[in-house]
Amino acid sequence: MTTADMTSLLPFIVMGATSIAVMLLIAVRRTHVAVLVTTLVGLAVTLIILPAVSSAGSRQVTPLLILDSYTFFYTGLIASASFAVALMAYPYFRDREGDHEEFYILLLLATLGSAVLVASNHFASFFLGLELLSVSLYTMLAYSHWRESSTEAGLKYLILAAASASFLLFGMALFYAELGTMELPAIIAALEGRVAYGGLLLTGVAMMTIGIGFKLAVVPFHMWTPDVYEGAPAPVTAFVATVSKGAMFALLLRYFIQIGVHTQASLFLMFGLIAVASMLAGNLLALLQNNVKRILAYSSIAHLGYLMVAFLASGPQAVAAVTFYLAAYFVTTLGAFGVVSLLSSGGKTEGWTNEYRDADALEDYRGLAAREPWLAGVFTAMLLSLAGIPLTAGFVGKFFVVAAGASAALWWLVIVLVVGSAIGLYYYLRVVVIMYAPFPVERRAITAPLSISLLGSVVLAVLAILLIWLGVYPSPLVSAIQAMVASLL
């Protein structure tokens, strides 16, 4: 472990150190603001040193981690996402009883886990990063313990995640049994010449896909998504929808594109069917849904389907498309869930029951444009971006994914993408229309004016500007991504 290794490991070290610092701070004096500040400072420092470290070129640190510009790009993405989640979590937990400081430890650990996942170069680091992320997620999901559905969400996620982790491990074991090595470069070398994978290897890849598929919540491993998204506190849902999926997809990309798994016809068909099923089922499930969180859950399933199309296209064009799409998807989903969490945290929404219910019923959003024009505007922009309408990052993202799909002539996948997004338009517009519908007079009296926290609206403003900027003038990000991709392949 030379000093150069240490410097390139610095971002990970800083994240770990921050979580420890937060633990110590809690032990000394439990103040919510201080904890938040340290978390934000820690994440900010990680983000700042990233470009410096990545300029040092890609290095393999211990067989477990590979720290190339691909890793640093995604670590930056993940860190900024959790930065936003932290900012959303503060107003959400502020006026709820129970102690909130531990949340940030879990958040930091989960972020560290995702970063390790992205940098993984070996099955061990893959497994470690995955479990670090999952375990901290279990408790984050169940964090609003005063709400029964939150515990239920945590428990469900735990049981299913553990089961799928065991699938993953069994797959890895078969891989290891066949190839005798668990390091990615060695695996790539071993599979270089091999045209037909043996039965063991195919089962191994399939088993691993199950584990990864659960994490990405693609069909047929998607059933947990709506319940967990609905049950969990809104900021945690944002985290699950973006960071955990993003990190896993980055790893899937690194592993399976370099291994060239799509060259195997049977595996290609497997991934293709998964992509088609997710695109259609995701959109169809959301059609008549009356819970905003569940709608966004199903829509994220569909979006993962779109990502799979680009993944199957493979090649530099596809990796760039996936990366841009993930960036756009991060901004959009964070924005959407940010609005939900901001609404849930802004004092008592009408129809308050004893347990503080998140503002996720569609009726809560009726006439929102009249009450909170800016919030409604941001939410509309986010929904239109999910639908892929111009002036938003989602449009450019979808364009790149379709371009990648078309370049690899995956016409049947691209057609399903078009059909899926056509179905998808319906429920995005349904939410938009309810927001701009007139606010019924009789409810106007009993709804207390929402006190939207300044912090939360700053985050949303930044996300909205980012969305429009990526939608209108994406070329700086595109050139950054293309440079990064060149280093990976």
Next chain:
Amino acid sequence: MILPWIVAILFIGGVLAWVAGRLGPQWPRWVSMIVLLIHLALLVAIWAQYFGQLTLSSRGPWLIEFNQPWIPQVGISFYLAMDGLSLLLLLLTNLLGIMGVLTSWNAIKERVGFFHFHLLWILSGVVGVFLALDLFLFYFFWEMMLVPLYFLIALWGHENRIYAAIKFFIFTQASGLLMLLGIIGLYFIHGQSTGVYTFNYNQLLGTPLPASTALWLMLGFFVAFAVKIPVVPLHPWLPDAHTEAPTAGSVDLAGLLLKVGAYGMIRFLVPLFPQAAFSFAPVAMVLGIAGILYGAALAFAQTDLKRLIAYTSISHMGFVLLGIFAWNELALQGAVIIMLAHGLSTGALFILVGDIQERIHTRELGRMGGMWSTMPGMGTAGMFFALASLGLPGLANFVGEFLVLLGVYQVNVAAAAVATIGFVLATVYALWMMQRVFFGPNREGWKLPDVNAREATIYAVLMFFVLVLGIYPQPVLTTAKHGLDNVQRYVARELDGAPPFDSSAARLRSDNDHANPPSSDHRSRP
């Protein structure tokens, strides 16, 4: 440098109107009026400046060009260019925009600023579409103009506006995605064959395409434009969207959005895929005729006045489709004239329906009747535009329809003959509408105020243009000629070896024994 301003003015104007909405309800109206007048001044200045040089030889294919790299890594550039065809359609856009603002002067009461914001953004989207020559930019504006119109219908529409708005949005957006596939397919094929990955229209023209892929890509474009025109099987969104949209919305919808589809076909579909387009031409013509007859028959059967007029525009645009796929000088000029005439006359009819609805708060034909006695002014306007829409010679629609049929006859005799039945059916629905609305006994005893000054000016302006276009269409024809020559420049080159794709025309010609003088050899494209 003027082109981006033409798009940007309306864009910024929209935001200004929204902000002005804070100050008071009448401010946004004046803001959008001023913005549109400036825009009109710009356009007229351009037209006056280049009117003398409206031939390919003098000014080259594009009157004005503006090209700036946008996403260079992928070959996308912010490329706007104007030729005769797009100039005409921009003038129509502007005129109908002003009419839209004027007609909703006091029809829209709540959230006026927000209304004008959407109105101007629709116009800027449409202007963008008419100017964009980078296929990605074209698709960008194509999708962008949907959202404001969706909001216009969903927020200020009539009874079941939500259903109509979402139906309109999904129809157009889904077909737009198919066009995106076409664009990207072409982009990659061009890239692979020439190594240059670009969306630039001029470079993509003439890409060597294998016949089957060309057909598929062309179909991608065709579906998107067919939904917009609308062509019969893809038309059900139009009547709902028209019936539920506020007057200004349906004026813009009828006047402009329908033209975007036709413009797209003339500019992109046929020049980019000439062989595929001409092998597809007979099918398109059958769809065009089906549109004419089906639209007219259904217009006759409607009980809601606005729905009736919506179906009439399906019938009119059937002629345009016919004209485009006949693809000779006469038919194309006719298609352009119909586009302008339909924009003016059907836009006026929608304003008329809006004014009637303002007075009697219903669109049910059953409850109207005998309104000529109380509103002779409105009756005369209604009669004038009904006659325009049934294609009375001396008014704009006739010139267009006659030229289209003349051109189509040279290409496909049967198509022209059957399409001429459209004249008779047009008479049936137009007169049926006049009878049910203005003539007959005044059963409901309507005592209604006649046309006021504002409405009178709208009608007078539109009547003037419809009449001038009918009596002296030459300036419009010469301007359109520049655009059409530019568009035919590529196709003509492609078609030197094309067989006469309709045997009946050939058979008819071979019957007469004498040698034909050169004029009738309609095979030689200009």
Next chain:
Amino acid sequence: MLQLLWLVPALPFAGFVLLALSGRRLPDRWVPFIGVGSVGLSLLAAVLVATSFLAAPPPGYAYSQTLWTWMSVGSFTPGITLYLDALSLVMVVVVTFVGFFIHLYSAEFMAGGEGYGRFFAYMNLFVGSMLTLVLASNLLLLYLGWEGVGLCSYLLIGFWYQDSYNGYAARKAFVVTRVGDAALAIGLFLIFNSLGTLEIQDLMRRAAQQWAPGSALALSAAALLLVGALGKSAQLPLQTWLPDAMAGPTPVSALIHAATMVTAGVYLIARTNVLFALAPAVQLAVAVIGAVTLLLAGFSALTQWDIKRVLAYSTISQIGYMFLALGVGAWTAAIFHFMTHAFFKSLLFLAAGVVIMSLDEEHDMFKMGGLRRSLPLAFWTFLVGAASLSALPLVTAGGYSKESILYQAWAGQAGSPWLWAVGIAGAFLTGMYSFRMVFLTFFGEMKQQPSKKPSIDIGIPLVVLAALSIAGGYIDLPRTLGNLPILSSFLQNTLPPTVIAQPAIDTELVLGVIAGVVPLIGIYFAYLLFFQRRPAYADGPTRVARGGPLYRLWFAGWGFDWLYDRLIVRPFVWAARADKDDVIDSVYDGITRLNVVFNNLLSGTESGRVRWYAAGIALGAVVVIAIGVFA
């Protein structure tokens, strides 16, 4: 003075614009000055142009004046150009002359009614469009005038719009004529496509060069023009609209549905005579259609009780004569009959108008009677008109024109004795129904006391037209009666002379005598049936109800209305109404329902139980592994 030609159509248009713009602001007193004045000035201009044309005929006996090019697209460059030659001169003079007097008549007839200005606006627009039609040098401008007159007939038939029947009659007229116009339009496309021009003179020259007589192109072009003419001139099979067109005010029926518009078809065929000469089969069809129509209309006229419908069927019949003349190649005879018909038919209508006005809008002849003493002016002018209509020999104009048609129907190179025989039968029927009308209305005992007496404004037109109905015939005396063919020789400068097969003088004499005697027999029959034995029925409808099946068939215009209603109108209306909610829309509703079904199906899987999700994952795992390994 020929440069004033453009004034002739421009003045009525100017009148229309003035009246339309002024609208209700213009007091009724001033309306006739503009309405009648504009047509009067146009008549003056026409007369000036005519005199200078006759005095110094321009080279090629034709004068062409281009106002501006309407449109120029590639090789298609139709201009707004007026073309004056012998044929169009006669048409212009007759149209403006008759038009002026009818305008004068309607100034008083329509006074006091609602929409006085609107009426004259439409009438001026009509005269303007008719003159454009007649003076058009290319078929497109002719088509403009053609549709313009169709529009004005729609507007004027439906003038009293409160009564929805008038609206129905107006729509029926416009739609049926529009069917003919559509055929005409296709004819135009064919001609332009094959000959490269729509200029009438050029296309006729090129047609003569390029089209062999009887070739498919010539036949189809002529046939399409014929269908167009049939629609406008209300000949078989498109004649059903004219009887219903009587719903309009009487001066309208006089001007449009008697004198000018309905003869537009005759003018078109005469103008494009070369095309018809090139297609002998179609020319024969013209003759046959003319013959059959004149017979059917004659029978129908016999059974009508409404005085205006009798005249309507009589018009269809007389135009049948003109088509017969055109069919046998007697171009000048057809135009001659057009001129005389314009005089006596508009006279009959105007006189009938006086009767109707004075009996408070009473149309039923069986309710009239004995008006000869109370309305002397109307009686005598009506009598002259009826005489001229039934072609009394030597005395009336109608006699000369119908006699020349009948002679050329027999002797003409394309004529045949059968056509002549039908013509004679028609003449007999004409004599019968016209004097049936005279006896029923003016003789017998007075059933209703006339309330109003016509004023001077109505008197002048009646007297002038009566004089012309008498003197109009002397302009073209046949060989047997003074041999003064002024009109025919004048028209021969434009229209080809008729080829007479056997020019023997005695056949012409014999035919002339027969043509003179037959109408007298007809009148005698009418005298027997309707003068001596007074019909006992109180009113027309009971007479029809009591009549035999043949009588009712003739009354209903040989059942064409019934046929078209069953064949075309009902199916179209039913189909449109059945598909009102757009069956294609239901396809898309089906798709949405399919989506909802899938949604319900899939959301069933979200049961909320963890073990169910685990089962989902397990099942998914099995499927994925199966595909991954074995596919």
Next chain:
Amino acid sequence: MIAAVPMAHGLILAGCLFAIGLIGVLVRRDIIFVLASIEIMLNASGLAFVVAGSRWGQPDGQIMFIFILTMAATEVSVGLALALQLHGRLRTLDIDAASKMRG
């Protein structure tokens, strides 16, 4: 040295164990037993790793097994904590009781 057990047998054993664990998760209603079956599944994959490691004669398999053990421990502890919380609220350990959210 005892005869080397062929790798296939080891993997089949691990597969059977894995299946038993999976069925346990599907069938059992009590949270504790569900957690137990998850343990079985994880150990099965650990066994597969050890067998694979022994085939290649590398310690990696056993190292991975140790990682799996530690992870399984953390999972179960968090799982029991959540079960405790659920029991506090619903007074039952039946996993199906925790299915308020659906649709």
